[in-house]
Structure formats: C-alpha cells, structure tokens
C-alpha cells in the first residue's frame with residue numbers, strides 16, 4: 001500500500017471545492033437552549049451536539065453508547081470509526097459544579113472499553129482506568145459512573161482501555177462544567193471543539209491506530225476544512241473557544257485579527273489577573289485551553305499554525321521539485337505511480353487549481369491536500385482550519401453562516417502594478 005503522502009494528485013475535489021460551509025448542523029441547535037431554563041449558557045459544539053440528560057431523584061443521568069459508526073471527515077472521505085451515540089467526537093456532556101451525575105456507558109464495541117473522566121476530581125473507583133480502578137466493560141455490558149461534580153472548567157472524556165486503538169479511531173468527547181456562581185464576564189457565545197489526527201491510508205476506510213507521527217487528517221471535532229463549522233458572532237460579543245487536544249501532537253491555535261485572552265483550562269476559568277494576551281496558544285496533548293475575545297467584524301482565519309496541519313493528504317517523502325523543470329517527464333512517472341501529476345516547480349499553490357480543473361486524480365476516499373473556495377479564489381487550506389465570522393447584524397443566538405464578509409470600500413489589499421520590475425525597493429547588498 002503506497003503512503004498517502006507519496007501522492008500529490010488527489011481526487012474527489014470538485015464537490016469539496018464547491019462545498020464551503022453554508023450552514024450549521026441542525027442537530028447542534030439543540031445546544032442553543034435558553035440559558036434561563038438551565039441556569040447557564042450552553043456551549044456550542046462545532047459540527048457536534050450536546051447530550052440530553054434525564055433527572056432522576058436529583059441526579060443528572062446521561063447515557064453513552066460506544067459503537068462503530070460511519071463518519072465523514074468532509075465530502076470525499078468517509079471511514080469506519082468508533083464513536084459515542086452515533087458521532088465522533090461523542091456528544092458534549094454539560095453539567096454544573098455541584099451536580100450529582102450518573103453516566104451510563106454501554107459497550108457496543110467488539111472489544112472491552114472504559115471511560116476515563118479526564119481531569120475530573122472524583123472517587124478513585126470512578127476514574128475509569130480499566131484493570132486499575134474497575135473491571136473492563138466487556139462487549140454488551142453497561143456500567144454506571146457516579147460522582148458529585150466538585151469543580152468547573154473545560155474537560156474531556158475518553159477510553160482508558162486499549163487507548164492506542166480506541167482514541168485513534170475516534171472515541172473521545174468533551175465534558176464542560178459550568179461554575180456554580182455566575183461568571184463576572186460571561187461569554188455571549190461559548191464554543192468548544194477537540195483536536196485530533198487520523199491515519200486513513202489512500203483508498204482505505206479505517207483509521208490506522210499504529211501510526212505515531214505521520215497522519216493524513218488533522219481535525220477540529222473530527223472534521224476537516226471546508227467541512228468545519230465557522231465560529232459565528234455579532235460585533236462586540238464576548239466569544240469563548242474551548243479547545244481540547246486528544247491527538248498525538250501539540251497544536252498552536254492561532255486566531256487572526258485580535259489579541260485573545262487565554263482565560264482557562266481544565267483547571268477552570270482562571271482569575272482575571274492570570275489571563276494573558278496571545279494570538280497563538282499551544283494546546284498540548286491531553287490539555288484544554290479556553291480563549292476569549294471581543295468579536296470584531298470580518299472573516300478571520302482560525303487554525304493550527306503547523307502548516308502541515310492545515311492540509312489533508314500531503315506530499316511528504318517525495319523529491320523536492322521546487323525549481324525543477326519537469327516538462328515531459330510526467331507521463332513516464334505516471335506509468336510507475338498512477339495518479340502522479342508533475343507539479344511543484346513554482347510551489348504547491350497550483351495543486352488546488354489542478355484539482356478544481358479536473359486534471360488530477362488520486363486514490364479513492366482521499367481528500368485533496370487543500371480546498372475551499374472563498375470570495376477571492378482558492379483558500380488552499382485543509383485540515384485544522386475554519387473561520388471566525390463576525391457581523392454587525394447577527395441576532396443573538398443566531399449561529400447560521402452569514403456568508404462571506406463584504407469589506408467596506410477602501411479596506412481590502414489592492415493591486416498597484418502587474419509589472420514584476422515595478423518600483424525600486426531597497427535590497428540588501430552582499
């Protein structure tokens with residue numbers, strides 16, 4: 001099986017290129033409940049949803065079911081993954097500091113599992129480490145976890161059984177605990193998403209759990225750009241992004257157009273004197289970070305700053321053709337590597353253009369390296385990339401995609417000349 005990274009030519013692009021995010025998923029509207037009825041403003045899980053609970057004798061009871069699912073990373077790539085209640089990541093669980101909770105876990109997987117409540121203060125026997133704190137939950141069994149919530153913050157849940165496999169194929173979720181006391185500076189919009197990586201080899205349909213570093217797909221909530229929901233806000237609103245990382249890499253999460261404050265983690269919302277202004281914050285493996293900002297109008301990129309993490313299938317481990325005249329050799333190489341497209345002499349920006357024109361073909365079920373078409377042309381991104389879309393006229397609680405930003409006249413970069421010898425800029429002398 002050839003490595004996906006040996007392919008530059010990738011298929012399935014035309015539909016994807018046209019599929020810029022147009023609207024948020026309907027089921028996510030569930031998390032947009034009236035904050036009055038629950039005593040807190042629910043979080044908004046990008047491309048995801050919040051798990052409903054039933055109240056039984058004062059205990060909030062949730063029910064998770066670990067199972068195999070069909071998952072689409074973006075139109076053009078699907079895989080057999082493992083998830084909870086039909087999705088990866090599993091539904092977000094939201095509770096309030098002081099709650100009594102019971103979480104039922106049914107194992108519909110072909111092997112045993114558990115759930116570890118990552119960062120949660122609880123009795124040792126509820127910590128979910130198979131073999132250490134409890135027996136494994138065998139296929140078909142249902143276990144109950146019960147504890148009193150003693151903290152607040154942005155947390156995660158994941159198996160602590162055959163972790164290498166079970167996390168690699170999608171078992172993970174977020175656990176958001178709202179503080180008992182209302183926050184002094186409440187967020188008007190409170191988003192959450194998980195960072196993850198996947199090895200779905202060319203033409204295959206199951207993530208490979210044995211991969212250590214060389215992943216193909218880099219995801220926010222198990223989606224890649226342009227299938228990741230945008231973060232939508234109204235000008236002047238306080239926006240919080242809760243970011244959690246269960247991948248195998250650290251991710252520097254960068255937001256354009258603002259200095260955000262890093263305000264919390266799985267240690268809760270920090271005292272304001274500990275907040276710090278940043279534009280890029282590394283969210284380490286196993287960590288969570290909350291970032292907050294006041295929304296300013298525009299379409300602002302929000303992405304991991306590893307440039308290979310904002311791509312899908314990549315051209316790794318191939319000869320560097322930058323500056324090489326390849327005219328005439330492409331057809332010969334195609335005899336050896338089907339789908340090969342001579343390119344890269346002038347950089348990789350031509351890649352998406354070739355795909356959009358239908359000139360490139362690649363393995364089945366494999367996304368193009370970069371995609372997404374904006375108002376000014378190809379965006380040439382993939383993976384961990386989405387946008388914060390802020391407008392003056394978005395109603396509170398409206399999360400629908402407002403389309404592309406119309407910059408006021410005179411506020412967009414503009415062409416001065418098309419002559420490469422234009423002007424006489426100072427040059428360093430050697």
Ligand SMILES: [Cu+2]
Nearest residue numbers: 251304306309
């Ligand atoms: Cu990254």
